[in-house]
Amino acid sequence: MVVVDSEASEDERLWQWVAGYAQQYRSSLGVRPVAAGVDSRAIAQKLSELDALPQSGKPALECIQELVALAEPGITSMSGPRFAGWVVGGTLPAALAADWLTSTWDQNAGVGEGAPAATAFENAALAWVAALLRLPEAVKGTLVTGAMSANFCCLAAARGHLLEAAGWDVQQHGLFGAPALRVLVGNERHETIDKAVRLLGLGKRSLTCIEADGQGRLRPSVLARELDRCADPVVVCAQAGNVNSGSFDSLSEIADCVTRHRERHGPSSVWLHIDGAFGLWARAAEPHAPALAALADAAERADSWATDAHKILNVPYDSGIALCREPRSLRRAMETGGAYLDSGQPRTTFQPGLLGPELSRRARGFALWAALRHLGAAGVSELVARYAENARCFAQAIGGQAGLRVLNDVCFNQVVVLLDAKAGTEPAAWTIQVVRALQAEGTCYATPSSWHGRPVIRFSFCNATTTQEDALRMAGALGRVIAEEQARE
Ligand SMILES: Cc1ncc(COP(=O)(O)O)c(C=O)c1O
Incomplete structure (x- = not known):
C-alpha cells in the first residue's frame, strides 16, 4: 500500500505514488516469485476487456495505478537476485536513479550541443569504460540499445573502412558491384553477428564459419588457414563470452593471425571486431581476479568492440556500447545531416550522438556514468x-x-x-x-x-x-x- 499526501497537487501525488510503488517493488525482489504469475495471453485478455481505444482520458495517477494492476502479474523479477535466465543483469540503485532522472530531464541525446550535459556525460562514461576495459585511449564510441546494435555499428564501420581501402565508397555506391567482403566468425558466435551482417547487406553467405573447440572457442589454427586463403578484404569477429559456456576465444592468437595477415596484405586488409557483450567486462576483474581478466587478454588489439552495460554492469535496459579504435569509419557509416539539426551552439566536445544508427535517442550516458561513479x-x-x-x-x-x-x-x-x-x-x-x-x-x-x-x-x-x-x-x-x-x- 503506497501512501500519498492527499493535500498535495495531482502531479505531486503521482510522483509520490510512483516513487513509493517503485521502492516497494524493489524491496520485494528478493522474496517475490521470480517468474511472472501469468503469461502474456492472460494480460492481453485483461487489456482486451477494457474499452477499445478510450475516447476520454482519466487522471494520470489513476492511469498509472491501472497500469500497475494490469501489468504486475506479468512482471518477471528480472532484476532480482535469483534470476539467471539468458544474460540479464540486474539494476544498481545508482544507475536506476540516474535512469529515472534521464526520463525526468528528457534530453534528446542525438542533438549534440542541444543537450550539452547528455553529450558530455556520454563521452565521460565512454572514456571510463575504455579505461576500465583497458582499451586504447583514443577509442571512441556511442551508446546504443544493446550489443546487437553495437555489433551492427562496429561491422558497419568495418565494412566502410575495408571497402574504402579496396577503392570502393560504400556510403555512395552501396554494395551492388562492390568488391567481395568476407566475415570470418566462430561456429559459436552469437546470432546477432549474423543479423548485423544481414542488415548490412552482406548476406549470410559472406560468413565463413570457423570450427570451435569443445567450449565454443574458435580454433585459431583454423582461422589462420582461412585467412591464408583469403585475398578479399575480411572482417574477423572474435568473441569474449560464449552465450552458453561463457568461454573466451583466444584473443591473442586471433590478434596474431590478424597481424600476420596485415603484414602480407596491407594495413587495411582486415578488421578485427570483438563481440564482448558480457565477456569483455572480465578485463575489469583485475586486480580482484587476474586469472579471469587474463581470459580477455589482447582484446585491446582489436579495431572495434561491442558490449553491454545492461548485463554485467547492471545498468537498466537499454544500454549497449559500440567502441572503435578510430571513430572516423563509424562516423562515416552513421552520419546524418539536416540543417535543422544544428543547435546554433558551437560544438565543444566530441559528439557520440552522431555515431549510432538512431537520430533522436535516450541520454544513456547518465545511468552508465552513475553506475561507474558508484562502483x-x-x-x-x-x-x-x-x-x-x-x-x-x-x-x-x-x-x-x-x-x-x-x-x-x-x-x-x-x-x-x-x-x-x-x-x-x-x-x-x-x-x-x-x-x-x-x-x-x-x-x-x-x-x-x-x-x-x-x-x-x-x-x-x-x-x-x-x-x-x-x-x-x-x-x-x-x-x-x-x-x-x-x-x-
Ligand atoms: C555474445 C553476445 N553478443 C550479443 C548479444 C546480444 O546482446 P543484446 O541482447 O544486448 O543486444 C548477447 C546477448 O546475450 C551475447 O551474449
Missing part, C-alpha cells in the same frame, strides 16, 4: 569476480547432485547444466518440463538452450545482489523440482 574501478572488479565465484559455487552444488552434470568449464558467469532424462521421456521434452517446473516453483529462473546438440539449462550469474546463499538456493531448487517431476505420473 569505481575497484567495485566493478569486485563485482565481476563475485559473479564468477557465484557461478562456481552453483556449479559445485550442481555437480554434487545425482542426475545433473555441468557441461562447461565454468570460467566466468555461465553454467550449462545437462539433466539425465526421466526414463521414457525424450531429453528435450524433459528439459523443458523441468525448466517450466523450476520457473513455476518460483525460487529462481533459468532458461533452456541447446549446446552441442544436447538440450541443456543455462544459468547466468550477472546480478549484483546475488549471494552465494542465493546460488545454493538455486541449485537446491533445481534438485527439488527434478525430484518432484520424477515422481509425477
Whole structure:
C-alpha cells in the first residue's frame, strides 16, 4: 500500500505514488516469485476487456495505478537476485536513479550541443569504460540499445573502412558491384553477428564459419588457414563470452593471425571486431581476479568492440556500447545531416550522438556514468569476480547432485547444466518440463538452450545482489523440482 499526501497537487501525488510503488517493488525482489504469475495471453485478455481505444482520458495517477494492476502479474523479477535466465543483469540503485532522472530531464541525446550535459556525460562514461576495459585511449564510441546494435555499428564501420581501402565508397555506391567482403566468425558466435551482417547487406553467405573447440572457442589454427586463403578484404569477429559456456576465444592468437595477415596484405586488409557483450567486462576483474581478466587478454588489439552495460554492469535496459579504435569509419557509416539539426551552439566536445544508427535517442550516458561513479574501478572488479565465484559455487552444488552434470568449464558467469532424462521421456521434452517446473516453483529462473546438440539449462550469474546463499538456493531448487517431476505420473 503506497501512501500519498492527499493535500498535495495531482502531479505531486503521482510522483509520490510512483516513487513509493517503485521502492516497494524493489524491496520485494528478493522474496517475490521470480517468474511472472501469468503469461502474456492472460494480460492481453485483461487489456482486451477494457474499452477499445478510450475516447476520454482519466487522471494520470489513476492511469498509472491501472497500469500497475494490469501489468504486475506479468512482471518477471528480472532484476532480482535469483534470476539467471539468458544474460540479464540486474539494476544498481545508482544507475536506476540516474535512469529515472534521464526520463525526468528528457534530453534528446542525438542533438549534440542541444543537450550539452547528455553529450558530455556520454563521452565521460565512454572514456571510463575504455579505461576500465583497458582499451586504447583514443577509442571512441556511442551508446546504443544493446550489443546487437553495437555489433551492427562496429561491422558497419568495418565494412566502410575495408571497402574504402579496396577503392570502393560504400556510403555512395552501396554494395551492388562492390568488391567481395568476407566475415570470418566462430561456429559459436552469437546470432546477432549474423543479423548485423544481414542488415548490412552482406548476406549470410559472406560468413565463413570457423570450427570451435569443445567450449565454443574458435580454433585459431583454423582461422589462420582461412585467412591464408583469403585475398578479399575480411572482417574477423572474435568473441569474449560464449552465450552458453561463457568461454573466451583466444584473443591473442586471433590478434596474431590478424597481424600476420596485415603484414602480407596491407594495413587495411582486415578488421578485427570483438563481440564482448558480457565477456569483455572480465578485463575489469583485475586486480580482484587476474586469472579471469587474463581470459580477455589482447582484446585491446582489436579495431572495434561491442558490449553491454545492461548485463554485467547492471545498468537498466537499454544500454549497449559500440567502441572503435578510430571513430572516423563509424562516423562515416552513421552520419546524418539536416540543417535543422544544428543547435546554433558551437560544438565543444566530441559528439557520440552522431555515431549510432538512431537520430533522436535516450541520454544513456547518465545511468552508465552513475553506475561507474558508484562502483569505481575497484567495485566493478569486485563485482565481476563475485559473479564468477557465484557461478562456481552453483556449479559445485550442481555437480554434487545425482542426475545433473555441468557441461562447461565454468570460467566466468555461465553454467550449462545437462539433466539425465526421466526414463521414457525424450531429453528435450524433459528439459523443458523441468525448466517450466523450476520457473513455476518460483525460487529462481533459468532458461533452456541447446549446446552441442544436447538440450541443456543455462544459468547466468550477472546480478549484483546475488549471494552465494542465493546460488545454493538455486541449485537446491533445481534438485527439488527434478525430484518432484520424477515422481509425477
Ligand atoms: C555474445 C553476445 N553478443 C550479443 C548479444 C546480444 O546482446 P543484446 O541482447 O544486448 O543486444 C548477447 C546477448 O546475450 C551475447 O551474449
